[in-house]
Every structure is written in structure tokens, then in C-alpha cells.
Amino acid sequence: MRIHSTLIALAGLGVAASAQAEGPDFEKEIWPFVKNSCVKCHQPEHKDERGRTRRPKGDLVVTNKEALMKGGEDGEVIVAGKPEDSPFLQMALLPLDHDDHMPPEGKADQWTDEQKKLMEAWIKAGADFGAWERDPEVDVQGE
Ligand code: HEC
Numbered sequence: 103m104r105i106h107s108t109l110i111a112l113a114g115l116g117v118a119a120s121a122q123a124e125g126p127d128f129e130k131e132i133w134p135f136v137k138n139s140c141v142k143c144h145q146p147e148h149k150d151e152r153g154r155t156r157r158p159k160g161d162l163v164v165t166n167k168e169a170l171m172k173g174g175e176d177g178e179v180i181v182a183g184k185p186e187d188s189p190f191l192q193m194a195l196l197p198l199d200h201d202d203h204m205p206p207e208g209k210a211d212q213w214t215d216e217q218k219k220l221m222e223a224w225i226k227a228g229a230d231f232g233a234w235e236r237d238p239e240v241d242v243q244g245e
Contacts, residue, residue, distance in 0.1 A: 125227025126220045129234040135217045137237065139210045140164050146243045166236035171229075182229040185222045194218060 126132055143159040146169075150156050162174030170190075173179045179190040186192070193204040194213050205212065213221070224230075 124230065126224045128224065128231045131220055132224050133234065133237065135211075135213060135220075136164060137240065139205050139213060141240050142210055143205070145240055148243060165241035167231045167234060180225060180229050183226060185225040188225050191218070191221050191225060194221070 141164060144162045144164040145156075145158060146163050146165060147155065147157050158174075160174040160176070162179060163169035171178070171180060176189070179188060181187040193202050195218060196203040198207055198212070
């Protein structure tokens with residue numbers, strides 16, 4: 103009986119340890135703050151409430167996995183395993199008053215230090231989206 107419960111406890115630890123090695127969970131831990139800070143300017147081309155066409159800034163769409171991994175007008179923005187080569191993180195790490203800082207000063211919520219660390223850990227662990235493909239709430243084309 104005693105041995106049995108020890109084995110169960112160890113199995114539990116194993117699961118926790120491997121989840122850690124895989125990095126943060128995209129849908130639960132990363133997407134909410136990306137959605138909050140970046141979607142406003144980086145969603146698919148659509149018409150706003152006044153009928154004006156809004157194009158994604160820098161040609162970068164972040165509302166689905168395929169577009170996010172494709173990148174923007176300057177190419178890839180996330181390089182799996184290489185946070186230092188990933189503009190998606192690096193531009194958020196620039197000083198707030200730098201022209202290329204994301205999100206632009208005063209235009210959306212800045213990522214907290216904790217969120218920057220989560221993004222770094224997620225890219226480093228391989229930029230794994232899990233089952234997440236897109237957010238249907240904001241990944242909308244057209245009107
Ligand atoms: C208020 C609008 C706005 C918000 C919010 C915003 N961006 Fe941007 N983003 C821009 C503009 C404008 C450009 C194009 C800059 C240029 O071409 O000089 C851009 C370009 C980029 C690029 C470069 C794309 C390329 O290939 O050239 C990245 C990466 C980026 N943004 C990441 C982010 C991230 C990450 C967030 C959220 C933390 C974010 N942006 C939030 C306006 C915004």
C-alpha cells in the first residue's frame with residue numbers, strides 16, 4: 103500500500119516536470135496577452151465601423167497560427183527556439199520610446215516583465231501552439 107502511493111506520487115511529478123520542459127501553454131498563458139496588446143493593429147484586413155478598409159500593420163497578422171508564423175513585410179517574426187532572433191519578442195523589449203517598440207507607446211497595454219519572460223520561454227521551447235489554430239473571435243476577414 104505504501105509503495106503503491108509512492109509510485110503514484112512519482113508519476114505525478116513526472117508529468118509536471120515534462121510539462122515544464124515543453125514551455126508555457128500557448129492558448130492559456132501566451133495568447134491572452136498577445137490578444138490584448140497586439141490584435142488591434144495586427145488582425146486580417148477588414149472594414150471598420152465607418153466602412154474604411156483596415157490593413158494589418160507591417161503586413162503582420164497574429165490572429166491565427168499560420169499567419170503569425172509566416173510573419174510580416176520583413177519576414178518571419180518568430181523563430182522557434184531562438185527568442186534572440188524573433189522580432190515579435192525583441193520589438194517588445196526595445197525601450198518604450200524607440201520607434202520600433204511594440205506595442206507603440208500609449209496605443210495598447212504593454213507586456214509586463216512576467217509576460218515578456220513567458221514569451222521568451224515559449225519561443226525558446228520551440229514555439230509550440232498545441233491545439234490552437236486561430237481565435238475565431240478576432241480572426242475575421244471582410245466586413
Ligand atoms: C497601435 C498599433 C499597433 C499595435 C497595438 C501593435 N503594433 Fe506591431 N506594428 C505596428 C505598425 C504600424 C507596424 C509597422 C511598422 C513599420 O513598418 O515601420 C508594426 C510592425 C510590427 C512588427 C514587424 C512586422 C514586419 O515584418 O515588419 C512586429 C514583429 C510587430 N509589429 C509586433 C507587435 C507586437 C508583438 C505587438 C503587441 C505587443 C504589436 N506589434 C502591437 C502597429 C502596432
